[in-house]
Amino acid sequence: MAKRTGIEVSIAVSEAVKLANTDVIAAYPITPQTHIVEHLAELVAQGELNAEYIPVESEHSAMSACLGSSAAGARTFTATAGQGLELMHEVVYVASSMRLPIVMAVANRALSGPLSVWGDHSDVMSVRDTGWIQIFVENGQEAVDNTICAFRMAEDSRVLLPVMVHLDGFHLSHMVEPIMMPDQKEVDEFLPPFNYPLPLDPSKPVTMGAFAPPIVFTEAKWAQEMNLEQSKDVILEVWKKFGDKFGRYYNPVECYRCDDCETLIMTMGSFSETAMMAIDKLREEGKKIGLFRIRLWRPFPFEEVRETVKNAKAIIVLDRAISLGMGGPVASELRNALYPLEKRPKIMGFVGGLGGRDITPTDFEKIIKRGLEIAAAGSNREFEIYGVRE
Amino acid sequence: MTNSEDKMTWKDVEIGCIVTKPGSATITQTGDWRSRRPTYDFSKCIKCAICQTYCPEGCIHQNEKGNYVADLFYCKGCGICAKECPKKVITMIEEKE
The missing domain is CATH 3.40.50.970 (Thiamin diphosphate (ThDP)-binding fold, Pyr/PP domains)
Known part of the structure; x- marks a missing residue:
């Protein structure tokens, strides 16, 4: 056993x-x-x-x-x-x-x-x-x-x-x-x-x-x-x-409290569990925010991603890498995957957690808040870096 | 891979492009890479076989008269034979077609 x-x-x-x-x-x-x-x-x-x-x-x-x-x-x-x-x-x-x-x-x-x-x-x-x-x-x-x-x-x-x-x-x-x-x-x-x-x-x-x-x-x-x-x-x-x-099942795209959400946050890797703590807190406060993670990075799960976000109006992506001169690589792949949709959600890309820097549940709350601000303002900014000291 | 590579579809590609039949180099017409081909003035040839020794393709053989001639199915037209021939038997000329 x-x-x-x-x-x-x-x-x-x-x-x-x-x-x-x-x-x-x-x-x-x-x-x-x-x-x-x-x-x-x-x-x-x-x-x-x-x-x-x-x-x-x-x-x-x-x-x-x-x-x-x-x-x-x-x-x-x-x-x-x-x-x-x-x-x-x-x-x-x-x-x-x-x-x-x-x-x-x-x-x-x-x-x-x-x-x-x-x-x-x-x-x-x-x-x-x-x-x-x-x-x-x-x-x-x-x-x-x-x-x-x-x-x-x-x-x-x-x-x-x-x-x-x-x-x-x-x-x-x-x-x-x-x-x-x-x-x-x-x-x-x-x-x-x-x-x-x-x-x-x-x-x-x-x-x-x-x-x-x-x-x-x-x-x-x-x-x-x-x-x-x-x-x-x-x-x-x-x-x-x-x-x-x-008894343990895995999926190309994993969802956490995604149902009936107009705002979703997207991550890959172990920071997802930190994001879940932020989601739980925001849910308790009555905010409808869910999380989805890409488990199968290649071959890219186009259908599952499109199905997951079909009701979303805003998606906030945390990229733990920067494609210099371009932005967040995962956010840009998500934009690519969702472009054929008739009703495309807004996608706010954040680059953070670089070179071992921690992203805490509080950080996720700040990222979500800032993402929603950008979405409300209708900004087309490609991405922002999170947590850089000005 | 099949012998006729120009007719091969992507479904014919073996797993990982593995070549399963030995000797595929013998059926590959490297001669069509050629832009110049060797011509010969055998009246000057001393049959020293230096051209055969230097040919990187290994495609020069003696014919029934004992002369050394490149097999144009394989000859890539590099011109090393013409350069090395001590009697200037070989002249490289442009391929026309």
């Missing part, structure tokens, strides 16, 4: 990787992801996890080793954050275009400069277009559950795509939380063995990662896009089956 344990979230993610009977881990330590791979190294060294641990010399090598391992048909995991994700950047694209179902935890961190080891979503935004399935988690339980789900989604023969599980650096990765750790038997029943259809095999040679001339490149990219779009059905199916077995 599964039991509730007080455990650091990073360690819990490593334990989930162990429960998934991962064959190969190739990783390089970087703050704030270090505890995940450090604990996995311990589990392998102590013989608790029968896996190959490849201590590589950089993140570029980590992802490259993962390509080889996954192509050989081994269940493969890695983890990184911030600058590490940047260093592996070019290979991140190769993993998805070669359709290798690697699972990677990303303990989201700000990008230099100035140098920061603390959390925000700059690193996520730099890998938006890499063709990976990307899932945001908000607490330790979701991190464990979605790490296990990620393997099943990735390795499904209809998908065969790598999956990133995004958890906020420090704000989530370093918390000690009560988590229901599933037991081995349950995970074994849930997670079928990995069978890559065309693995590296000397008796049946194939060429992987060959170049594509202009005459096939467009077809190759469209095949990849179709594959990523169609993976959504399997993602939903895996979450449903996980829920039926473990």
Whole structure:
């Protein structure tokens, strides 16, 4: 039987990787992801996890080793954050275009400069277009559950795509939380063995990662896009089956007290739970404000987002990253997703919580108040930064 | 990938663009990249095979008369053979069509 344990979230993610009977881990330590791979190294060294641990010399090598391992048909995991994700950047694209179902935890961190080891979503935004399935988690339980789900989604023969599980650096990765750790038997029943259809095999040679001339490149990219779009059905199916077995259900877009709301706030990641506290308080004061969060960042859940906001008149978005010269990346994606609607809500973008700065429930209240002011004034300002000292 | 890449649809692309049939390079007509092609004055040829040795495509072979000739299905027209030939047997000319 599964039991509730007080455990650091990073360690819990490593334990989930162990429960998934991962064959190969190739990783390089970087703050704030270090505890995940450090604990996995311990589990392998102590013989608790029968896996190959490849201590590589950089993140570029980590992802490259993962390509080889996954192509050989081994269940493969890695983890990184911030600058590490940047260093592996070019290979991140190769993993998805070669359709290798690697699972990677990303303990989201700000990008230099100035140098920061603390959390925000700059690193996520730099890998938006890499063709990976990307899932945001908000607490330790979701991190464990979605790490296990990620393997099943990735390795499904209809998908065969790598999956990133995004958890906020420090704000989530370093918390000690009560988590229901599933037991081995349950995970074994849930997670079928990995069978890559065309693995590296000397008796049946194939060429992987060959170049594509202009005459096939467009077809190759469209095949990849179709594959990523169609993976959504399997993602939903895996979450449903996980829920039926473990009692915890996940959705591409998660709502909190959204019903009958004309004003919604939108977040991604662990700050969502802080926002819920602000929502509760404002609801008690009789203000009809709800919260929705994007859990499935890629493939982007257009239909679910449009359905969620269909009655909204104003949406306040908190972006934990800044796309310099443009604004809040999530707010701009939301504008893109809602543009085809006949009745478009106003969207107020805020950039805040950068480089590890906290956003408290009181901050959320201020953001909501300011957002409603802007909406009432009918301003078309693209975005505002929250909490900057003038 | 199939042999006729120009007729291949996106649905024909193998998982991750994996090449499942070995020897796909032998059916790829790299000759159509060429903008210049080699011509020969075999009266000057001493059959030293330097052109064959230097050809990066490996597409120069001896014909029945013993002369060294590029296979134009593969020859990309780089002109290295013409540059290296000690007897100036080879002249590169513009492809017209």
